[in-house]
Amino acid sequence: MEKGGALPPMTGLALGLTAFALALGTFMQVLDSTIANVSLPTIAGNLGVSADNGTWVVTSFVVANGVTVPLTGWLMGRFGVVRTFVASVALFTFASFLCGLAWNLNVLILFRIFQGAVSGPMIPGSQALLISIFPENKRSTALGVWSITTLIGPVAGPILGGYISDNYHWSWIFLINVPVGIICAFLCWRGLRDRETPTRNIPIDKVGVWMLVIWVGALQIVLDKGKDADWFHSTVIVVAAVVAAVIFVAWIIWELTDAHPAVDLWLFRGRNFTLGTIAFCMGYAVFFANVLLMPLWMQTQLGYTATWAGLVAAPSGVVAIICTPIMARLSGKMDARMLATIAFVAFAVSFFMRAEFTTQGDFWTYTMPMLVQGVAMSCFFLAMLNIQLDGIPPEQLPSATGISNFARMTSGSFAASIVTTMWDRREALHQSRMSEHFTAFAPGYRQAVDKLESLGANALQASGAITHQMVQQAYLLSVDDLFWVSGWISIVMIVLVWFARRPKGDTGHVAAE
Template identity: 30%
Template sequence: MSQLKRQLLILTVIAAAVMELIDTSIVNVALSHMSGNLGATLEDTSWVITSYAIANVIIIPITSFLTTKLGRRNYYIGSIIVFTVCSFMCGNAGNIWELVTFRFIQGLGGGALLSVSQAVMFELFPEEKRGVASALFGIGVFVGPTIGPTLGGVITENYSWPWIFYINIPLGIAAAVSCYFLLTEPKVKAAVSKVDWTGIFLLSAGIGTLQTVLERGQTEDWFATGYITAFTVIAIISLVAFVLWELKINNPVVNLRVLKSRTLSIAAVLTFVTGIGLFTSVFMTPVVAQRLLNFTPTETGLLLLPGAITAIFALMLSGTLLQKGLSPIVIIITGFALFMYFSWRMGQINFEVSSSQLSFLLIFRALGIALLTVPLTALAVSGLPAKDMPQGAALNNMMRQLGGSFGISIVNTYTARRTALHRVDLISHIAPGDPSFTQRFNGYVAYLQQKGFDISIAKQKAMALIETQVVKQSSMLSYLDAYMLIGLLFAATLPLLLLVKKPAQKRPAVVLSDH
């Protein structure tokens, strides 16, 4: 392959991976617009995010098999085509569940774009320059989430939300054409193993039903609804059966035997929690900024940009420190501390907070997540033999996606409950004898009378204004509680690092791929 073709292929696979990663965050600032345009609740609209994450979780474990079975070139180009076609269908969705369905299929196509892209990158570089390949790909991994919310905000405000999907179409076509002419099969082909369809089915059924229970339980009054009870039973049976089956067969889709490594088990738990923090903070912050603080989509997208840019440098720093022999545990503790500080400060904001103050706090979030990304993967595989490292890395990355999808569901349920509690508390102060209420009510009445309303209409409108403030205040307090809850979860799991055995001096190469 000529130098020009090699460089074009490198650019293509990085662009494909970035395109996939942009779509994990670009929709976040458009949720309110989608919700209003499609006539759906915010809880239902959040499925646009979680369905994509669930699809990624399902497809990641079998990407290696599909690459071997179908051929890397065919599978990769096919995945790009599926991703691109579904991007068009998402933009044309007529209702929320049609959008969620195509978003799920889009996630199945996107699952290959990240993991196969990195495998191609590593093949295009000689062994002595694999560090350069890892650095280039690592920066690309952060570029997607960096520009996703900003790009989504600009598009949503100046055009309309379907265009956040339509922009994938020219990029997808260009990537597919480029790969058709440039991408070849790997020099060393792996043997085709028997696919564990039973494991895939049990995993899909367990995760899908559990996700539905977490998403819809609060809205449907939990076990008072028949299908919630049924899905709970299916989830428990499927996941237990999945674990037993995977431990029994010789070629499991997810090799759970690697969890015998205490270091990997601890890293997997910490990665799960990191996924909760990563996805819930990116989900909640745009909702708070747009629905409660009245920021525009563009302003909301720009909130995340300074922190995300800073995260690129933190990523490179963490990789450099690991190469110089610094224990990943030290970096992980630093990352957890930074994210806990972000959660604590976000739990104290009010309606007077400015965009610059939020951007400053989001820098701590971005630094924390960036410092956790590479060290947690390094810690996960540090206690594994070489043959188990790819499976350990895949399992660890899958835990991050699971944490994200579960985290958003849990936050939706938690904020709904806390909103109801705060509303009751606030309403208890709305009484004729309460001095604060009386002063505010009389002030509104007097203002409305000055605008020409008679006394009876003015009183009705004054109560409506107070009701609006109660709803807004109770929603804000519930999200502040959610930030604090995530911070407490980080604090509660951090002591697990005390159980990690001291790693060997020789560290394995950092694995960023999903398989």
């Protein structure tokens, strides 16, 4: 350490190994937010529950992770960034081992909550450490490395989860983290233990944390269980909604008046932070929702295996890997609002292409929009970070990144619940409308039945085949509706980001001060 207390950047092999380990930790955490998506039918069937209940395997992790992210600033200040990150990786690895041993759904959800909670500091911690170990003129490269791992995780998750589900026991979805986590923790501790940040004994806002847990948890219950419980006709849903609303308001008042808030809401006085957070959340929400929806639709309605459903998403990851380093270099020269516009235009084009899907498409038809999405992914995180963190004082960066990641993760979880609900509701609507034209006396229905009977089917089999086709088309129309809405949300976000001020500089330099 130098006299002024500043640590010199790392170089050579030490820099390469440490950057690899930090990126690996980020990738592992992001991967686990999506790896179970395509495996939900397998997990639910193996544990003897419905697929709807199986969605808790995904949302429990994401919510627990999002709730604990705001504590990152306090944990890093109290125990040091290096200790906090390495401990988080070690506990995440242990939680993954427990998830692999789960014997029923309730136990698996409990372990997933534990896994999500302890992984809260992994993404912000890796981001802070990556910036600190790179030379100042390479900090955009550091953010590029971080962005790649953050972006590829949601794409690689369905592929890896699908392959494991089709070829091995679902528990290996979680057990594969064990050796990776051990390597990550070892390399990070070995490379960074002498670079620990100063610590101080700072108070923690226990009341604010508990209120945050309560209102987010209650709202997630409403979104996850509302459909099955007939929404506000259920006492449980009504109580959960009231609790979420009341505690949310109380939480805002508390955080604005407490001397040491768990979430520094005063950061939202900054225009760029507010607009950047809104755009970040909405963009990530539609992205995450569609990452969940695509494999679900392809497996349940098109007959794709989990592996092939995951492979449809692979090209977006390849494009993101190629384009992200280029965008990282451009981010220091280009207005971040223009970079965000490129991202949202690419997202919108990708979603509108998917809104034209039919059940007759081949593998490449479903894959082409993912290529466009890869371009969007390469710009999105870099642009949003530049806009969000512009003008944030160095001492407030941990709080700002904590809020950013909390908002992103919870918006993704809420979107996952909302999109599955809306998919079923829109399917019911489209099926009802089609049923009006397929009565026993409708000429089209009679012609279809007669044709099937001429091929050897009896009346019951013919009716069943027609009903199956109608349900399949209803789900197609429903998924196309959701893609269309996602596209227009992306268009609206383009307008929003231009209300932000032009960021003064590179996020890498801002965050590293």
